[in-house]
Amino acid sequence: MTRNEEIIERAKKRLLQNYKQQPIVLVRGEACTVWDADGKAYLDLLGGIATCALGHCHPQIVAAAKKQMDTLWHVSNVFYSEPQIALAERLTTSSGLPGARAFFCNSGAEANEALIKLARRAQVDRGFTDRYELLTFESSFHGRTLATLTATAQPKYQAGFEPLPQGFRHVPYGDLDAVRRAIGPHTGAILVEPIQGEGGVRVAPPGFLKGLRALCDEKGLLLLIDEVQTGFGRTGKTYAFQHEGIIPDAFSLAKSLGNGLPIGAMVCTDAASKALPSGTHGSTFGGNLVAAAAACVAFDLACSEEAMAITVRKSARMFELARAVQARHPTRVKDVRGKGLLMGIEIDGGAADVVARCRDNGLLVNLAGEKTARFAPAFVATEEQLVQGLSLFERSL
Ligand SMILES: Cc1ncc(COP(=O)(O)O)c(C=O)c1O
Known part of the structure; x- marks a missing residue:
């Protein structure tokens, strides 16, 4: 049994089964990378569903929280x-x-x-x-x-x-x-x-x-x-x-x-x-x-003007990459929509399988509705990570 499986077995016994949880246990994160209990790394383009906007364990945010904890x-x-x-x-x-x-x-x-x-x-x-x-x-x-x-x-x-x-x-x-x-x-x-x-x-x-x-x-x-x-x-x-x-x-x-x-x-x-x-x-x-x-x-x-200008540029790149995937798979990809660093890719026949394959291929995104894979990356995602993410997504289609 892997470490992931051992921990999940404990979870299944004792946690309310109200979430449809993906079968990995995440134990550590840094910017847009997270690691599971067996040491596998994932590119996280979901950011806790639009929550870790500055990535995992951003050093300046960690420092501010620690300082306040000591105070x-x-x-x-x-x-x-x-x-x-x-x-x-x-x-x-x-x-x-x-x-x-x-x-x-x-x-x-x-x-x-x-x-x-x-x-x-x-x-x-x-x-x-x-x-x-x-x-x-x-x-x-x-x-x-x-x-x-x-x-x-x-x-x-x-x-x-x-x-x-x-x-x-x-x-x-x-x-x-x-x-x-x-x-x-x-x-x-x-x-x-x-x-x-x-x-x-x-x-x-x-x-x-x-x-x-x-x-x-x-x-x-x-x-x-x-x-x-x-x-x-x-x-x-x-x-x-x-x-x-x-x-x-x-x-x-x-x-x-x-x-x-x-x-x-x-x-x-x-x-x-x-x-x-x-x-x-x-x-x-x-x-x-x-x-x-x-x-x-x-x-x-x-939320500084400079930071938001960078977010807009990254968004343009992310949508360009996604639309290129759509152009190569016009029957599978029904729609690419969203704004900024919040994007949905609608998949013909539903997105659940694609989201699961993304995870197996090392990319974290999630389902929004039944048919849409949601990307909500941290604003610190690099262009290379966006390119890699959309390439992993395409492989998972
Ligand atoms: C638009 C919107 N409103 C409210 C909520 C509920 O937020 P919470 O889960 O923090 O209660 C969510 C959560 O996904 C949301 O997306």
């Missing part, structure tokens, strides 16, 4: 702490939201829960006690808590968990007319991903977010953007909504924010923030000092 880990949010404030300053000033403020939590689902609570109370404060409903989009993904899986418009995530919370309605993605028709007397907000990551890496059509902003202004709704997968410089802007030049009322972040340490955030306008005054929301671990200190360094490395 102070946790104090409770009944006290102020410097790393949280420094991170809030970065997230808010880069957002363009007027008077922006940040709330910290631990995950994407929690950040979206904060958005949902913010929207409901903001409408109540305006005197609209019946505007509790959020419109969300078919094939979206917003998390696994009861409220966020109800916002997630994919029946497979909801089956068996009924009764689901009230106040969510689902509309086709990218269809502004359908959104206009769906807005009713109870609608208070719209929650949208700029790119549907889990839904198969589907980019919102140009003008869609702008159209939603206009609709929200016309109807008195809040526009909430889920930037959990797309934020933090991944698409070449600090936040993907900035490609459309719009200002949401609030947005959520997680994944890349801590480069792998658990931290999430909700950022909102000063006006919207009034809906969550003292005592209305909170989290014990939210904005943990070690995660926040790491996130500050990660932000500076990922």
